[in-house]
Amino acid sequence: MSAQITPPLPIPLLPVPLLSVKDIHKTYGGRIGCTDVSFDLYPGEVMGIVGESGSGKSTLLNCMAGHIPTDSGQVLFDTRDRGLIDTLTMSEPERRMLARTDWAFVHQHARDGLRMSVSAGGNVGERLMAVGARHYGDIRAQAVDWLGRVEIDEDRMDDRPSAFSGGMQQRLQIARNLVTGPRLVFMDEPTGGLDVSVQARLLDLLRGLVREMGLSAIIVTHDLAVVRLLADRLMVMKSGHVVETGLTDQVLDDPQHAYTQLLVSSVLQV
Amino acid sequence: MSDYNFAYLDEQTKRMIRRAILKGIAIPGYQVPFASREMPMPYGWGTGGVQVTAACLTPEDTLKVIDQGADDTTNAVSIRKFFEKTAEIAVTEKTGDATVIQTRHRIPEEPLGEGQILVYQVPIPEPLRFLEPRETETRKMHALEEYGLMHVKLYEDIARHGHIATSYAYPVKVEGRYVMDPSPIPKFDNPKMEMAAIQLFGAGREQRIYAVPPYTKVVSLDFEDHPFDPSKADHPCDLCGAEHTYLDEVIIDDAGGRMFVCSDTDYCAGRQAKGHRGRLSPTEEAAQ
Ligand SMILES: Nc1ncnc2c1ncn2[C@@H]1O[C@H](COP(=O)(O)OP(=O)(O)OP(=O)(O)O)[C@@H](O)[C@H]1O
Ligand SMILES: [Mg+2]
Ligand SMILES: [Zn+2]
Numbered sequence: 001m002s003a004q005i006t007p008p009l010p011i012p013l014l015p016v017p018l019l020s021v022k023d024i025h026k027t028y029g030g031r032i033g034c035t036d037v038s039f040d041l042y043p044g045e046v047m048g049i050v051g052e053s054g055s056g057k058s059t060l061l062n063c064m065a066g067h068i069p070t071d072s073g074q075v076l077f078d079t080r081d082r083g084l085i086d087t088l089t090m091s092e093p094e095r096r097m098l099a100r101t102d103w104a105f106v107h108q109h110a111r112d113g114l115r116m117s118v119s120a121g122g123n124v125g126e127r128l129m130a131v132g133a134r135h136y137g138d139i140r141a142q143a144v145d146w147l148g149r150v151e152i153d154e155d156r157m158d159d160r161p162s163a164f165s166g167g168m169q170q171r172l173q174i175a176r177n178l179v180t181g182p183r184l185v186f187m188d189e190p191t192g193g194l195d196v197s198v199q200a201r202l203l204d205l206l207r208g209l210v211r212e213m214g215l216s217a218i219i220v221t222h223d224l225a226v227v228r229l230l231a232d233r234l235m236v237m238k239s240g241h242v243v244e245t246g247l248t249d250q251v252l253d254d255p256q257h258a259y260t261q262l263l264v265s266s267v268l269q270v
Numbered sequence: 271m272s273d274y275n276f277a278y279l280d281e282q283t284k285r286m287i288r289r290a291i292l293k294g295i296a297i298p299g300y301q302v303p304f305a306s307r308e309m310p311m312p313y314g315w316g317t318g319g320v321q322v323t324a325a326c327l328t329p330e331d332t333l334k335v336i337d338q339g340a341d342d343t344t345n346a347v348s349i350r351k352f353f354e355k356t357a358e359i360a361v362t363e364k365t366g367d368a369t370v371i372q373t374r375h376r377i378p379e380e381p382l383g384e385g386q387i388l389v390y391q392v393p394i395p396e397p398l399r400f401l402e403p404r405e406t407e408t409r410k411m412h413a414l415e416e417y418g419l420m421h422v423k424l425y426e427d428i429a430r431h432g433h434i435a436t437s438y439a440y441p442v443k444v445e446g447r448y449v450m451d452p453s454p455i456p457k458f459d460n461p462k463m464e465m466a467a468i469q470l471f472g473a474g475r476e477q478r479i480y481a482v483p484p485y486t487k488v489v490s491l492d493f494e495d496h497p498f499d500p501s502k503a504d505h506p507c508d509l510c511g512a513e514h515t516y517l518d519e520v521i522i523d524d525a526g527g528r529m530f531v532c533s534d535t536d537y538c539a540g541r542q543a544k545g546h547r548g549r550l551s552p553t554e555e556a557a558q
Contacts (some may be wrong), residue, residue, distance in 0.1 A: 093414045100418075115401065115422075122426050129425065130418030136428055136493040158429050 016078055018043045018184060018216050019064075024073035026056075026063050032240040033059035037073070039235060039245065041218065043183075046210060048231030048248060049220045050263065056240040057220040058188055064218070065105050065186045066095050077102075077184070100130045104177035108189035110169035113176070114161045120147060120172050121157040127180045146175040150205060167198035171205065178209065185217040191226055203229055224264065228252060236260045277324040278356040283307055287325035287479070291470055294481035299444030300412070301395050306477040311352070315345060316374055316391030318472030320352070322479060323372045323389045326470070327353065332360040334368035339376040339516070339533035346374075363536050375438075377459040379515050379537040382467035384484060390453040392473040395480065397441045397451040417449050420491055434496055443489045444482055452488075458500045458516045463488040505530040508550040510541035522550075 017040035026033040034056035041047050049057045063070040066087060076084040080102070087095060099105070107113035114123055124143040125133070133139050144154050150171035152164075161169050170190065177185065190206065191199040207229055209215065219230055227234055227248055234251045236244040236259065244257040255261045275281065290304040309317040327333065333353055337346040341363040349372060350361050362368050365378040374391040382388060398408040401419050411419065420441050427435045440457035444450050452463060453471060463469065469482040482488060492498040506513045508529040515537065517530040529550050532538035542551070 092410075096410075096414060096416065100416075118401065118422060119426060119429055121429055122422050125425055126418060126422050129421040130416065132418075134421065134494050136425065137495050139425065140429075 015042055016084070017041060017076075018045075018078050019218075020074075020076040020084060021064060022074040022076070024060060024063050024075070025071045026059055026068070027071055032056070034063070034237070034240040037235075037242055039242075041184075041216060043216055044214045045233065046215065046217045046219060046231045048227030048234045049218065049237060050222060050224060050227055050234060051237035052222065052263070055237040057222075057237055059240070060237070061186055061188050061218065061220050065103065066099070067105075100127055101180060102183045104180075104182035104185045106170075106173055106177055106185065106187040106190050108192045110161070110166065110173045113173040114169060116160065116162050119158045119160055120152060120164070123161065123172060123176045124179050127176065131180060142179060146179045147172075149209070150175040165198075166194055167202060170194065170202055174206070174209070178213070178215075181213070183216060185215055187217060187219045189221055189223075190219065191221070191223065199223075206230060224252060236263065274356040276329070276357055277327045277353065278309075279307065279321065279324045283321075284325040287321055290479040291322065291325060291481060294470070294479050295468070295483050297448070298482055298486050299442075299448030299450040299480060301478040301480045303477055304479050306474050309474070311348070313475040314393070316349065316372070316472075317474030318476075318479070319372050319374070319389050319391035319474075320349060320472075321474065322470050322472035323349075323353065323370060324357075326370055326387055326389065327357050327359060329357070329359060331369045332362050332367055333357075334362050334365065334371045334536075335373075336371065336376060336378070336534075336536075337374045339378075339518070340535045342535070364540075365534075365536055375454055375456075376516070376533060377455055377462045377465075379512075379532065379534040380540075381462075382465050384466045386467040388465075388467050388469045390455075390469065390471045392451070392453045392471045392476075392478070394439075395451055395471065395473040395476050395478040397439075397449055412448060415447070417443075420449050421493070424491060424493065424496075428493070428496055434492065434498075437501070440498075441491050443491060445487050446489075449491070450480060450482075456516055457490065457498075458502060460488070460490045460498070461500055503530060506548060507532045507538060507541075508548040510538045510546045510551075511548040512538070512541055512546070 019041040022038050024037040025035045037060055051057055062068045064075050070088055074086045075088050077087050079085045121140060121143040124146050125139040128139050128142060143157060147157055152168060152171060161172055191202050203226060210230060221227060231248045234248045235242050238259045244251060244260045252264055255264050287304060290302045294302045309320055311317060335346040335350040337343040353359060354361055365380040370387045372389040396408055398411055398419055400423055402408050424434050437457050438454040439451050440460055442450050442452055442460060463482060466484050468484055471480045490498040503517050507515055507517060509531050512532055515532045518533040520529050520531055522529050
């Protein structure tokens with residue numbers, strides 16, 4: 001008796017999301033910070049989160065990154081060893097390990113993301129040393145390389161960031177975050193608080209890095225020019241809710257929700 | 271009969287400190303919090319070390335107290351007197367004769383043996399404090415063995431000075447687990463920390479006790495391409511000719527004349543008593 005062998009049915013290859021956010025809900029003493037947020041982010045994708053001040057963008061980002069406690073919901077991340085894992089219920093050591101290896105977080109204010117008393121080279125080298133790099137020459141060479149990629153001269157590498165301009169500090173923060181090749185980067189208003197000309201240069205730089213490295217990122221901003229340039233997809237937030245999502249160009253060129261229309265038109269007037 | 275309880279502290283306080291010491295010995299290099307008591311001396315004078323010593327002393331003990339290797343500095347003399355008065359124990363300047371040695375800034379040159387206790391006075395017990403001032407965060411870093419920051423400090427040293435310039439309080443990893451500040455001893459003394467005696471560390475103001483049990487692995491942190499170097503002045507001692515000791519530089523005249531002498535005065539005197547001579551030995555016949 002021979003078993004009849006049936007060929008396996010072809011299974012459509014669904015890509016595994018890098019990040020899968022489910023029903024994030026966060027209140028501050030009863031007031032909504034953000035609620036009912038769900039989305040998937042696929043490898044190599046850049047998601048923009050836009051909305052007016054107070055709409056819950058930073059709250060959402062900080063919930064996802066584990067910086068603030070979430071009331072309910074899941075943030076599943078495709079970990080290297082165990083696949084999709086809810087990072088909100090992960091043990092703290094695991095989450096901290098993730099935060100210094102596969103994840104990166106770029107703060108709006110560079111001083112929140114830098115060690116101001118440590119040289120630029122040391123700032124870039126920290127993540128390398130955190131994951132076990134113990135060869136000074138190698139660490140320094142990688143720091144030089146990364147400072148170059150964010151257009152900071154090698155001869156400034158032993159200076160402290162307090163001696164840097166705001167734009168340089170922000171570029172340093174980016175280098176410090178990207179040096180270990182994170183698989184997911186969270187950014188909160190990376191160009192906020194900078195002069196317009198400095199913003200443009202930083203934006204150019206970010207776009208180059210995103211393309212070159214195939215970065216997966218979530219970028220919070222209220223500047224539509226930033227998402228137009230960097231984001232593949234867009235989420236529009238209002239009063240803690242996501243009111244519209246879609247491909248960036250679609251949302252910006254053909255906004256469906258009244259609030260998005262307002263947001264886009266108010267920018268056009270500027 | 272003195273007016274004090276033996277070794278000044280009451281029995282309950284000593285018991286509390288002993289519990290912290292035992293916990294410290296059980297978890298080498300781990301900083302154990304303890305309720306530091308007011309001592310009749312200012313904090314900078316080693317109140318942490320004094321409390322640990324008080325909790326360790328028995329009437330049969332012989333105590334030696336050194337400061338920068340010397341038994342006769344104000345600090346060492348006053349601590350020694352304090353215990354002579356409050357515990358009526360025997361005191362000595364001879365390393366080999368002491369059962370308990372309280373120290374600030376040095377480890378004696380003569381190897382310590384089983385049955386001896388070395389008590390360090392510690393000003394700042396937290397090695398990560400330099401770059402991370404938040405106590406909650408440093409505690410977490412110890413708990414999770416996140417010690418990358420310690421190397422950032424060494425990186426900064428090399429970037430600024432071309433080599434690891436930290437020469438005191440040089441950080442060590444104890445038994446492959448906790449990173450520890452060995453107190454402000456010269457890094458020259460770091461290799462001696464793998465010893466047969468019990469090492470106890472007391473920080474009074476910071477209310478921490480930690481310990482290194484006998485024969486524990488103590489590794490000084492470094493980089494592969496900048497290995498730890500205990501660095502030794504390339505002079506022999508001008509009094510006893512020793513070429514393997516930690517030396518103090520002493521100005522001897524107005525013309526900038528200098529001499530190098532063992533910082534461990536008991537060790538130097540012991541060698542001289544055995545006939546060793548240095549370049550400036552007072553005897554007519556210097557060695558070589
Ligand atoms: N720590 C907090 N405590 C209480 N309420 C907060 C806190 N942080 C934010 N909120 C509130 O939550 C809502 C969302 O704030 P959030 O900072 O997320 O907005 P945002 O979209 O990032 O705004 P902005 O563009 O100004 O940065 C606001 O109503 C805000 O007042
Ligand atoms: Mg915000
Ligand atoms: Zn000598």
